[in-house]
Amino acid sequence: MxxxxxxxxxxxxxxxxxxxxxxxxxxxxxxxxxxxxxxxxxxxxxxxxxxxxxxxxxxxxxxxxxxxxxxxxxxxxxxxxxxxxxxxxxxxxxxxxxxxxxxxxxxxxxxxxxxxxxxxxxxxxxxxxxxxxxxxxxxxxxxxxxxxxxxxxxxxxxxxTEADLAVARERVRFAGDLHDIQGHSLHVIKLKAALARKVIRTDPDRADAELGEIRRIADETITATRSLAYAHHELNLVAELENAKRLCEAAGLTVDARFDGDPGAAAHPLLAQVLREATTNLLRHAHPTAVSITASPVAVEVANDGIGEATEMSLRGLARLRERVENADGSLHITRTPERFVVTARIPASSADQMKEMT
Structure with a gap:
């Protein structure tokens, strides 16, 4: 006026x-x-x-x-x-x-x-x-x-101000998703490159296979990054479970990974992101010997016996994901004991159905 x-x-x-x-x-x-x-x-x-x-x-x-x-x-x-x-x-x-x-x-x-x-x-x-x-x-x-x-x-x-904050939140979300994609893939590439270097003289075929895996992961990362830029990127929980299992095995860990329920049932993409972030963290910071991964259409649990201390930097990605999981009417809990480190995320099936309808 x-x-x-x-x-x-x-x-x-x-x-x-x-x-x-x-x-x-x-x-x-x-x-x-x-x-x-x-x-x-x-x-x-x-x-x-x-x-x-x-x-x-x-x-x-x-x-x-x-x-x-x-x-x-x-x-x-x-x-x-x-x-x-x-x-x-x-x-x-x-x-x-x-x-x-x-x-x-x-x-x-x-x-x-x-x-x-x-x-x-x-x-x-x-x-x-x-x-x-x-x-x-x-x-x-x-x-x-x-x-x-x-x-x-x-x-x-x-x-x-609200519009500016919305833009800032979207930038933070995009940066977080980009970190999840790039950070995870680069860490896998680092592990496989180290393994290929280790066996290049004793087992050239294994080294060649690992180098092929590195190229495949790099191609997938490029595709995922491009999809993220155009808002088409969405993780699949079953595929991410298999990927986490292969990654832990490549690092020489004992892995118990299973999916409870119908693999074809719709699961919220955030569960796959939690699984990816938890796997990356345990390999980078915890130094475990055994890992247990349990997934279902409504929940995911990642446990390991690593004794490394969780730093603020290592938990930052999970903290960011916790906010997004809670916004989807779910929950994310971190349990630490001297023997185990457990990450548990739950998102109701109704949220996954709504996400599917929106996409």
Whole structure:
């Protein structure tokens, strides 16, 4: 809402009042010029301070109201002064104190005309009571318009901030997904490259097979990254379970991996991401000898006997996934004991069905 609403709310009634009470054309012209000055102040309105011509507008409107009061021409002449003065009062920072004094001052100017003519109850009401109450009313309209303007501007800024946060959240989500894809694949490539180097002299065929696996994983990573960029990437829990099993076996670990339930049943993609992140973490940080992986359409559990300490860096990916799992009406728990480290994630089948419908 613009501060020009104050003029739109007050000026028409005042113009009608001037037309009914003015005794000559020049009185109406003077009032019109006062309204133009008030309009100029409103157009230059800001929260930073006074418009440059505001003091001139205040002096001119005060002079015209004084002339009207002394000559007894029109008691509506206080309105431009009330408009300009009310706007300036809002910039004092202590308008609650000064607004009363300002209204009394406007009424006092109206009472100055009694020095040249005898006061009556009608004149007193017209030149003192009406300007006093009218000034307070005008200030109330200006204050209401400014508050509405401020609220509208804050809402606009809040919407912009919300949009910026949505973009930032999407960037964080994309970065997290990219980390899951690239980090996991690069770690697998690192392990297989080390294995190929180890057996290249003693078992060239095994080394060649590992190098072929490295190329396959690199191709899959490129495809997954491209799919992620176009929002088509989605992990499969059964395939990820088999991939985790092969990875742990390649690292020389004892693996017990099983899928409970129908492998064709829809499972939420986040379960596969939890499995991938947990597998990458245990290989990178835990140094286990045995790993147990249990998956189903609604849950996944990864346990290992690693004794490595879980650092903040190693758990950051799981913490990010926990928030996403909870947003899908699921849960992710981490259990640590001196002998075992267990990651358990559960997402109801209804969430998986909704995800499938959306895709």
């Amino acid at each position: 613009s501060m020009l609403s104050a003029i739109a709310a007050i000026a028409p009634l005042s113009i009608v009042g001037v037309a009914l009470t003015a005794r000559s054309w020049w009185e109406g012209l003077t009032m019109a010029f006062g309204y133009l000055l008030a309009l100029g102040v409103l157009r230059a309105w800001s929260l930073d301070g006074y418009p440059r011509h505001a003091i001139f507008a205040l002096a001119f409107t005060a002079a015209t109201w004084t002339a009207d009061a002394l000559r007894g021409t029109t008691f509506i002449g206080f309105v431009p002064l009330a408009l300009v003065g009310g706007m300036l009062l809002l910039r004092t920072g202590r308008w609650r104190i000064w607004v009363g004094f300002f209204a009394i001052g406007v009424a006092a100017i109206g009472a100055s005309g009694f020095a040249f003519r005898s006061p009556t109850w009608i004149l007193f009401a017209s030149y003192v009571v009406v300007p006093l109450i009218g000034t307070l009313f005008v200030f109330g309209v200006i204050l209401t318009c400014e508050q509405a303007w401020l609220i509208a501007r804050r809402l606009e800024r809040a919407k912009q």
